[in-house]
Amino acid sequence: MSATxxxxxxxxxxxxxxxxxxxxxxxxxxxxxxPGEILALVGANGSGKSTLLKLLDGLIFPTSGELIAFNKTLxxxxxxxxxxxxxxxxxxxxxxxxPDVQLFSSTVWDxxxxxxxxLGISNKEVISRGKEVLELLNIxxxxxxxPYLLSGGEKKKVSLACVLSLHPQVLLLDEPTTGLDPWSQxxxxxxxxxxxNKDKCLIFSTQDLDVVxxxxxxxxxxxxxxxxxxDGKPDEFLSDPDFLLRTNLVHEHSHRHKxxxxxxxxxxxxxxx
Amino acid sequence: xxxxxxxxxxxxxxxxxxxxxxxxxxxxxxxxxxxxxDPRVKVATFVLFIISVGLARSLWVLSIIFALxxxxxxxxxxxxxxxxxxxxxxxxxxxxxxxxxxxFITPGSPLVxxxxxxxxxxxxxxxxxxxxxxxxxxxxxxxxLILTTPWPxxxxxxxxxxxxxxxxxxxxxxxxxxxxxxHNVNSMFLARRSRVxxxxxxxxxxRWLTRTLATVMAKSQHLSGEVYLxxxxxxxxxxxxxxxxxxxxxxxxxxxxxxxxxxxxxxLWGNRL
Numbered sequence: 001m002s003a004t005x006x007x008x009x010x011x012x013x014x015x016x017x018x019x020x021x022x023x024x025x026x027x028x029x030x031x032x033x034x035p036g037e038i039l040a041l042v043g044a045n046g047s048g049k050s051t052l053l054k055l056l057d058g059l060i061f062p063t064s065g066e067l068i069a070f071n072k073t074l075x076x077x078x079x080x081x082x083x084x085x086x087x088x089x090x091x092x093x094x095x096x097x098x099p100d101v102q103l104f105s106s107t108v109w110d111x112x113x114x115x116x117x118x119l120g121i122s123n124k125e126v127i128s129r130g131k132e133v134l135e136l137l138n139i140x141x142x143x144x145x146x147p148y149l150l151s152g153g154e155k156k157k158v159s160l161a162c163v164l165s166l167h168p169q170v171l172l173l174d175e176p177t178t179g180l181d182p183w184s185q186x187x188x189x190x191x192x193x194x195x196x197n198k199d200k201c202l203i204f205s206t207q208d209l210d211v212v213x214x215x216x217x218x219x220x221x222x223x224x225x226x227x228x229x230x231d232g233k234p235d236e237f238l239s240d241p242d243f244l245l246r247t248n249l250v251h252e253h254s255h256r257h258k259x260x261x262x263x264x265x266x267x268x269x270x271x272x273x
Numbered sequence: 274x275x276x277x278x279x280x281x282x283x284x285x286x287x288x289x290x291x292x293x294x295x296x297x298x299x300x301x302x303x304x305x306x307x308x309x310x311d312p313r314v315k316v317a318t319f320v321l322f323i324i325s326v327g328l329a330r331s332l333w334v335l336s337i338i339f340a341l342x343x344x345x346x347x348x349x350x351x352x353x354x355x356x357x358x359x360x361x362x363x364x365x366x367x368x369x370x371x372x373x374x375x376x377f378i379t380p381g382s383p384l385v386x387x388x389x390x391x392x393x394x395x396x397x398x399x400x401x402x403x404x405x406x407x408x409x410x411x412x413x414x415x416x417x418l419i420l421t422t423p424w425p426x427x428x429x430x431x432x433x434x435x436x437x438x439x440x441x442x443x444x445x446x447x448x449x450x451x452x453x454x455x456h457n458v459n460s461m462f463l464a465r466r467s468r469v470x471x472x473x474x475x476x477x478x479x480r481w482l483t484r485t486l487a488t489v490m491a492k493s494q495h496l497s498g499e500v501y502l503x504x505x506x507x508x509x510x511x512x513x514x515x516x517x518x519x520x521x522x523x524x525x526x527x528x529x530x531x532x533x534x535x536x537x538x539x540x541l542w543g544n545r546l
Contacts, residue, residue, distance in 0.1 A: 054502065057506050059502045059506055060502075082510075085510075086508065089507070089508040093506070093507070094503075094506045096499070096503055100496075101496065101499040101500055101502075101503050102449075102503045103449075104446060104449055104500050104503065105425075105445070105449070106424060106425035106428060106448070106449060107423075107425050107446055108423060110516075113516055114507055114513075115507035115508055117515065117516065118508035118509050118510065118513070119508040121403060123516060126516060129517070133371075144423075146298070146424075146425075146449070147449065148449070148452040149298075156324065163507070166507065166508075176384065269492055
């Protein structure tokens with residue numbers, strides 16, 4: 001299983017996903033991803049970014065359409081094949097938006113060793129990987145701590161560490177910078193830039209256009225109608241205020257300075273003081 | 274403000290529960306006698322102690338065992354006051370229903386007569402005392418094990434003794450997520466308090482409490498689904514594999530020898546009335 005046969009890691013063909021009650025989350029989504037890409041999924045709340053990441057991680061399956069991963073259709077049936085499932089889980093790692101969902105083990109050490117152990121990697125290698133990722137993210141001192149005693153930033157780091165210990169080729173991150181202070185956010189961005197290379201693929205969802213500008217080399221913009229409304233290089237879109245406004249990625253804000261009405265753009269997560 | 278004080282008590286109760294567990298985590302890492310032992314040895318010997326206590330019929334032997342428990346607690350850096358508080362809280366729950374009636378309904382020679390009608394017999398007092406001491410000792414061993422062993426190590430020991438993985442995993446996750454849910458409940462209480470100026474009737478408080486519990490239940494159900502996906506994402510295939518790198522040391526062998534001697538003595542002397 002490699003990405004080299006077709007050059008693609010993922011290939012989404014007319015992907016549609018509905019939650020029970022016929023609530024559409026994704027509609028007719030088409031795209032391909034290749035090694036070396038740092039792909040940002042942006043879009044307003046509820047546009048389907050998190051659902052798409054779960055589909056890419058083979059946790060849920062399309063209602064219609066097809067998702068091909070490493071040249072094989074990703075489905076409940078194909079993941080029942082033990083060898084493919086193991087290889088897929090080893091190659092693709094998802095960092096959930098809510099770290100409390102991801103940190104289910106009793107200690108940080110158990111957490112970072114959980115993935116490699118389930119994939120049948122030898123104990124010696126598991127221990128070596130556990131130590132390696134804790135060092136890499138400067139959290140070796142947290143090893144014995146239970147997850148409920150960690151701060152929000154520490155939880156995010158541990159969530160990332162427990163996926164990195166799989167040595168994935170594809171890293172999926174759901175809103176990785178949400179809830180982080182600017183310093184931790186900067187550290188995370190630096191780390192991701194170091195991690196990415198021509199053989200790896202980083203796909204992350206975000207509403208922070210600054211992060212997109214800093215690290216992404218490709219952007220997919222999801223619309224509130226749950227379709228892809230744009231796919232291309234970040235500077236094609238980020239420098240187009242009309243596009244950003246139209247796609248709800250910024251909002252136009254007006255306020256009064258004495259007699260003068262001042263209008264400017266705001267990103268969603270920023271507050272105006 | 275009766276209702277509010279009831280809710281306030283709940284808030285402090287939840288917080289206190291969290292704090293006391295965190296404090297217990299510290300105790301389990303203190304440099305005491307029992308903390309230094311291998312968790313598998315501790316679990317095995319403590320279970321045997323509890324069984325032998327259940328078989329003992331001598332009040333004297335049971336009293337000596339309780340003295341031994343207090344000495345072990347002292348040698349494990351647990352203050353006797355803190356330890357007694359922990360067990361005395363539960364003893365009435367387990368014994369009152371059975372031990373109290375036994376005082377009055379067990380036939381035998383009168384020991385004390387109250388108001389010339391109610392008679393406490395010698396055999397009744399003995400039965401109640403026996404029950405009280407057995408429960409106290411069993412509970413003491415259980416509490417001592419939990420206070421001196423980090424929870425993850427207890428789980429590893431249970432796995433080592435081939436307890437079904439499903440049961441151990443449920444125990445592990447319950448412990449992990451009960452804190453998160455307690456935090457949620459705590460926050461909900463505080464959020465409500467911050468919006469209340471006057472007071473509510475106790476009926477209104479009960480209705481609010483019911484709604485809160487329903488919300489927490491729905492949240493926990495959603496959380497369990499997400500946690501399952503997070504486990505799948507890292508290769509979970511129905512059974513959790515864990516690292517176990519405990520090694521028996523000389524002090525473990527010495528403790529086992531002491532514990533086995535004590536247990537055999539209890540079995541030999543404990544049946545002499």
